[in-house]
Amino acid sequence: MGHSDEWTFADYFNAEKEIYRNITCAALAARWLIDHDFEMPTDAEIKELVAEANRKVLEAWGEIYALAVLKWLDGQ
Numbered sequence: 001m002g003h004s005d006e007w008t009f010a011d012y013f014n015a016e017k018e019i020y021r022n023i024t025c026a027a028l029a030a031r032w033l034i035d036h037d038f039e040m041p042t043d044a045e046i047k048e049l050v051a052e053a054n055r056k057v058l059e060a061w062g063e064i065y066a067l068a069v070l071k072w073l074d075g076q
Contacts, residue, residue, distance in 0.1 A: 007075060013068035017057065020064055025053045 028049050032041060041049065057064075 007072065009068065009072045012072040012075075013065060016064050016068045016071070017061075020060060021053060021057050024056050025049075028053055028056075 032045070032049060033039075
């Protein structure tokens with residue numbers, strides 16, 4: 001199997017999903033820190049933040065998928 005510089009649809013989708021997840025995590029963490037006077041969250045609170053980030057990514061899945069399709073087709 002040779003090396004290819006072409007991205008598959010899965011590459012585009014995973015890249016878009018990770019960008020959205022990272023932005024979502026950063027926003028949730030910033031909001032949490034502001035709401036809690038910049039105290040570090042406990043392990044249980046971190047688990048809650050991760051669960052909320054996962055929920056938000058799942059809610060946006062359709063939009064992320066559509067964006068990945070458009071970018072992938074544009075690169076074809």
